[in-house]
Amino acid sequence: MLALPEPHRFVRWEFQDLNTLKTLGKIFAPSAQALTAVWPGVLPGLPPVHSYACSPAAPPVPGEPAEAARLRERMAAAVISKGWAPSPRVQAALRTVPRHRFVPEARLETAYDDNLAVVTVRESPQTALSSVSAAWLQADMIEQLRLEPGMTVLEVGSGGYNAELLAHVVGGRGRVVTVDIDPYVVHRTQRLCAEAGSGRVTAVLGDGALGAPAHVPTGGFDGVIITHTATDIAPAWREQLAEGGRLVVPLDVGGYTRSITLVRRGDVLRAEHWTYCGFVRDRGAAARNVPTTTLANGEVTVRWELGAAGDTSGLDEALRGTRHELSTGLVVAGQFNFETLQVFASTTLPGFCRLSVPSGSELVAQEDAAAIVADGSLAYLTHVQISDGPEPADRHSEFRIHAYGRSGPELAVRFATCVRTWDREVRESGYPSLSVHPAGTPADRLPPGDLIDTPACRMVFGWPGRVPAPRPEHESDTVKMAAGA
Template sequence: MNTLRHDDASAATFRDALVDTLLANKMITSPLVERAFRTVPRHLFVVEGTPLEVTYNVDNSVAIKRDPDGVVISSTSAAYIQARMIEQAALGPGMSVLEIGSGGFNAALLAEIVGPQGRVVSVDIDAEVTDRARDLLKQTGYSDRVDVVLADAENPLLGLDEPFDAILVTVGAWDLAPAWLEHLSAGGTIVVPLRMNGITRVIGFRRERDHLVSTSSEVAGFVAMQGEGARDERVFLLPDRNGHHVKLRFEGEVPDAVNLLDGVLATERTEAWSGVTIKHGVSFADLHLWLAVSLPGFCKLAVDEGTDLAAERKGWFPFGMVHGDSFAYLAVRPIPEGGEAEFGARAYGAHGEAAAAAMVNQIQAWNRQARAVEPTFTYWPNGADRPEFGKDTAVMVKTHGVATISWSPAADATR
């Protein structure tokens, strides 16, 4: 229990200010969700000693537990994405909801929304997390409205025979477990942070016969799934001349000849520019997704201090691709006198020009085909009657099914 007991008036002031911000930014759109956020005391669920200004900041997640290396493995999510996910689930009084990934606070919000006639079950794989959640829910008056279950939700949950109207997955999932669909009612909604080649979208899916169709999506990052549903990245280190490293992180297929990159950082760097620009402060998160599903050899980058890339952080983004014996990464440069920046690629390797050109081609394709439209997502479980996918649909093969991402070809005419 968080024993840092701020006076009620002070906590309520911060809480109301948070909700006002969520409403103003249209992150909360329904009175039920607004009431829940004004009612549940978030500061009593976060780690002891967390300042109110951090607890009630719209963008702050708060770590609950870390592994021995200091990596966060459980957290209270940022308020904005908790609000958006609950809105995506379209919950109402009397509904039943399954939460996968416990912490206590989100379950209390759900209990407020579905009311005394509703049903909330919260599941987590970590006994320390579930014990903490039970304790906090009891001390805040929600223990009789939320059932907390210790289990790996990758498997069917024993004793839960009635299907749920909605499922909220609050951890990053590489795939959708068949057990989740078994627990979901016909026509039910599942909201899941789905990882697609290292890029996450929080997708609201509605069940339609034998598959799922997206109704909404949000940009956010989440702690990765543990247990049987975990999917680890593979990391390859590229040393520079000073013994520092650029790390290439692959969630999907790893290029067969990644060893050809040995010594690549000692080659002359090349670059190419796309002519595609963006105003400062405007999100281009869908470009990340486009590159993740369109570029063979896509990876994410991390760099050691001391590398050339570390010294140039404002000029690039951590998304790249391996192209034979070369690799390229997403770059940006300012446009003089315009308040805009231009996208491009920088590359290393004997065929760096080709690698940079391949990335630039996809930046331009995104600008023509996808920039003006929201992508739609579909999930086809194994055994579903899948259609033939068209050229405007990206297909990502998972363990238990196939996820597809589609952009409307009508966007091409606007660019």
């Protein structure tokens, strides 16, 4: 351990945030070099020094606790038994790659918890910047890539463990390129993969929205996997993907994240699979700040998760008025899954947003509620328990709409109609068809469906039984909305 042999020579101690170190003036040169060795880039402009990097081809450090092998087998068995890893290659990767070596900060039991994401870098106690995702989710996303031995894969968002799972699946002739915008994360990944990896992972520093242009194989990557929440589909991900290759991306749709598997067919990506999930946010050039508006003296926050802020004028006055309530008629029992309702509402309701309130708010009955805003009024979706019992099947809840403002009753009817349509047409059908087209694609070349424009693409959602609203006559209407994202 480090020790301080001459404490009497220090007058006082000060603790500094990493991002403020470069403003402090002169720093003792060996200390500065030690800091930048651990956190590359934290002190820019340092003179070069001689260093000896670990070889990516270095053999794994031998030996591991017997408990690690037992816990790894238990984790793999749990993931496999739940159906997340049906293929033999992914099963073998889970049983082989030493997960605990890539989260050395965590206890063995935590490292091998199949349902737990392990945070490795934090911005604050509440905000994670980098993590190793839950093993079941990593297995599912890798399965969706449908990799074969010898393939080359791009991973956007580094950490080490997921990349080594991929390397195990593609085998000795395969290759994995992993890119991250954080120098510390890249340095950490390089070190951990050198110590406990296969030698087939190349960690690159760069903005993941640009892919890895210097490492694209002839014909493109066979698969691309994104390991952070994305609000858009970067053109580079499609352009660097081979024809027929698969892109697996945790896509934010109205504030709801789903891991979506997209297959490249020319310039179009078509969805084949959806999985409910959650990831850390993107930090690259394509990252989007969610516009927000605070109301009622800060008690209510409106979040425009689709990127373009709506008109909230008149809402403060509306929230001081009478609350209108409307039943949707939808009563559900037990632990009810309505994950497709969230995406259905966010892609089909004009003026969609989310409301955040503190616990116990008298204005909004849900701490996080799906809502719509129009004409100085708002309506939001909530559910209330109407019966209780010892068994889940005995507990019933009803979906209701609460609304404020002069147009509140009309908005409540609109939202209730959305819920009833979902219950009748979508509930048993699952997720919609989805095609992702480059930005600027003319409307007459898009398939029928509900259109969501982002800065980089046009997403068309095809919900069963739904006739989408007419599209704007002028393309500039949607381009302006996308540019404001």
